Amino acid sequence: MLTILCPVCNISAPELEFVYAGQAHISRPGNPEELSDEDWRDYLFIRANTRGIHAERWRHTHGCARFFNVLRDTCSDLVLATYQIGHEPPLVTLGRD
Amino acid sequence: MQFSFLSLLKNAQAGANRWTPQWPTVEPKAHYDVIIVGAGGHGLGAAYYLAKEYGLRNVAVLEKGWLGGGNTGRNTTIIRSNYLYDESVGLYDHAMDLWDGLSQELNYNVMYSKRGVLMLAHSVHDVQVLKRHVYANDRLGVDNTWLTPAEAKDYCPPLNISPTARYPILGGALQRKGGVARHDAVAWGFARAASARGVDIIQNCGVTAIRRNQQGHVTGVETERGFIAACKVAVSAAGNTSMIMDSAGIRLPLESFPLQALVSEPVKPVMPCVVMSNSVHAYISQSDKGELVIGAGTDQYISYSQRGAFHVIEKTLASICEIFPIFSRLRVLRTWAGTVDVTPDRSPIVGKTPVPGLYVNCGWGTGGFKATPGAAHVLAHTVACDAPHPINAPFHLDRFRTGRLIDEAAAAAVAH
DSSP: OOEEEETTTTEEEEGGGOEEEEESOOOOOSOGGGOOHHHHHHHHTOOOOOSSEEEEEEEOTTTTOOEEEEEEETTTOOEEEEEETTSOOOOOOOOOO | OOOOHHHHHHHHHTTTOOOOOSSOOOOOOSEEEEEEEOOSHHHHHHHHHHHHHHOOOSEEEEOSSSTTOSGGGTSOOEEOOOOSSHHHHHHHHHHHHHHHHHHHHHTSOOOOBOOOEEEEEOSHHHHHHHHHHHHHHHHTTOOOEEEOHHHHHHHSTTOOOOTTSSSOOOEEEEETTOEEOOHHHHHHHHHHHHHHTTOEEEOSOOEEEEEEOTTSOEEEEEETTEEEEEEEEEEOOGGGHHHHHHTTTOOOSOEEEEEEEEEEOOOSSOOOSEEEEGGGTEEEEEOTTSOEEEEEEEOSSOOSSSOOOHHHHHHHHHHHHHHOGGGTTOOEEEEEEEEEEEOTTSOOEEEEOSSTTEEEEEOOTTOOGGGHHHHHHHHHHHHHHTSOOTTTGGGOTTHHHHOOOOOHHHHHTSOO
């Protein structure tokens, strides 16, 4: 089970308090009427599925109920950093070979 | 060597020391007509059908780890075909037909046991969803029967059908010809049969990238053991498929999640069939060794760690103990996880890609084992003919552009 630091409440809590909400930093297109089918496919369905450092959204369902972002190594499942919605991801290193 | 009662007897008398390796260890050649990435059941089966039905023998199956060590060796071996949509039924029923004669065809006992798969309904919503499946299947002539709680109890005595149970059983959909098979034997049987027809099976040879020429056509693959040229490449690498396809410039609508399973300590035969409960994520059968084989739902986040969190297992076991109070004192023997590649509509992608000479078989998510021979067969057809078989034609990659999804995710009505 992951231990996640909620950047809003500033408390560390077990994964059970949180709900995963998919890849982070995907913005809804501002010009939907101009989008091609390819653009819609990419927005709706194509995901990074990163092997390594993955930026993802989580929600502190059983705490402040806010969404926030997490950087996590998808090979070790280590949470490397958490940061608020609207912020740029911090620079992190993997800390493994 | 052909396995038979006589060969077993002769070897037993000789102290069982005359058995030879079932397939040779070979070094990769410089060039192949077809390279298949991933030596799971699907990849090995595709190589077998390429050699057997399409006469392509200059074929290699490349595997990063060991043969059948990915999701082929990590699933809970459930076989069924009672899906909702016609396209899915076509694909999974094709596999069902091939499972039937597979042991004889491969001369390898894959231990396919038609003990029946019973899917439980715990709520009015579940009843409606499962009955809809029964009616849809009936229209297509696919075996699927609605059972009342008493009939379900009759078919599977360990069930607790008390109306006051935490997860009351309001009925179930039974596919009698569904069942289980031995997953390792499926990989080994296909490997042995493919190898006997000239296919090279190369383990510990991870593919790092797909190479293309200036026209965009596939030229081969970069591996941990150097470049290997190929006219055609088919990627069947489950959770790692999206990474490999990225190197060919193709981004897939896939996400890789951990899916956990576990076995109990072995006990005498107690569980006569497979029971699945989608709404509480509990999947259970008993292996021939006597272990109860239990599958959980996926963990919530993407991961390549091949490990999951214990609370997911705990939740599944809580459900199992509610539905089968008789199992509550059994102990867990071991747990493990595989990395499953999930598509947005929970249906697989099997077919050509925008890159000439590159084919893909992926997105089987939490349920690829049951399709092993069928997926392998239609993938082999797609590669050999450079055109999809009618059965896998609807499962093309372009459906995520056109919006013509095969939405088994909504049909199952659970968060997979």
